[in-house]
Amino acid sequence: MQAYLTLVRRELGACFVSLTGYVVIASVLLLLGFSFTDLLEKLSATPNHVPLTEIFYSTLYFWLILLLTAPVITMRSFAFEKFSGTYETLMTAPVSDLQVVLAKFSGALLFYALTWLPLTGCILVLRYYTNEPTVFDWRSLTSAYLGLLLIGALYMSMGCFASALTRSQILAAMNSFVLGLTLFLLSLRSLVPAPPVDWVAQVFNYLCLSDHMEDFVRGVVDTRHLVFYVTLTAFFLFLTLKAVESRRWK
């Protein structure tokens, strides 16, 4: 446990001593700002009764942030350590492979969660100027954050997996971007031609990320979606663990 916490702390620290962390935070802020003005325009144009978080989520910016930040946050996790050789000192310290994988993943996820914090600020600003108590509904906000965290966990685990496969950070980022983009495109039904076989269509339907997200932003926490995200995340973490262990198979 001590080793795990030490590693998580180191992972988080690494995000803040390098420029990468600040660049990610700044880009997320920029995109959040865009989506915020977009949201304000929508709200002032037509009176709206859907929860604020849902309008927020329905813009393209949310997906843009997710698709772009995940590879950048996770690309260094394994690839950079392998490249610089510190992987050897890490793996000869008394820590298990599982601890390392979980620590890298948690560090990335925590950093991802931090980059989303300014969203709360946006909503507080809105509440302050509209004097509308319903705008700030903490229940729908919490469930939206939970959804954000879960989908983030899935994307971080994919990023960690991509990073564990290579020594090159660029390759890691590209791999994880392609993985994430594929999963995202599969959920855009208009882009993917309807598969002729019924069960394939069902699988595609089930993989639809936006379906799984919608309930969360409406303030509904459904166990089906929880299970979907948690199992997929666990699956990619399992793959990451195997990739880390694979050095023993050679």
Add this chain to the structure above:
Amino acid sequence: MTGEFIIEVSDLTKRYAGHTAVSGLTFAVGRGEVVGLLGPNGAGKTTTMRILSCYLPASSGVARVAGFDVFTQADEVRRRIGYMPEHNPLHLDMRVRDYLKFRARLKGLSWRRSRARVDAVMERCGLTEVGRRIIGHLSKGFRQRVGLADALVHEPELIILDEPTIGLDPHQIRAVRQLIKDLAQNHTVLISSHILSEVEMTCSRVLILHQGRILAADTTQNLQKIMSDGGMVVAEIAAPIADLRACWAQMAEVEHFDVAPAEGDYLRCALTPRTGVDLRPLVFAQVLTRGWVLRELTRTQHSLEDIFVHVTRSKPEEEEG
């Protein structure tokens, strides 16, 4: 079995796809010894060390550290070794003190003990003044000390250093060697190097590795003794060249000789004796009876360099690198 030897390796083999890095390695290192692994690049030194430090598994054979198997009891082994890999990789973005603290905590030291230990190793490795500096801004010599401090921080029973002085300038090399010598007083140390003088200076025992096999294993003195048996005697004598040649040709103990003019009237005679014979008294006796003038009489002491060349020469060397 555990008390006497800290490293026991038997019939260790490591095969990578297409080539064998280490084959049939068997050796043991006792507690308190300082042992050098010597060999050209690609001899299998790093592979051996990686197996001992549980980074890579062996293809076959057994390796034990402090009685624990490196494959099945890796966690116990890792707790007991301090390993500094080749090129000494460090987190260059961290400060010296923070890095050592991080490593100490990672190796399972309690909060309080890690603080005390970090202070102690920083003092020992001469890092106290640079504790607040960022590792990436330090000179290579200091970085090497940080690597050493990291290897020492959890008070390991065995310290494994892979090429600890590579890429340093002579001053830094001297400083690092001195550190290693100090360590040797109360630790077991395994060092790899391809620099012979270094091993000669710091180690009490040497294993010479070539193409994944041990070619020679002995104390540095013994190895020198073995080689000095075949050592040449050089004598500079002022005498007619024909007399000298005749004299050496007559002596049964001289296997081979070579006479060449030196500066002045002197001739330089290089005499190779038959095995086990010390030629020096015989040469002196000859000089005395014939009334020659002798100004130098020495037996060449072989350095490890010669031993190394001697033992590796017999094998083809095309696969180095």
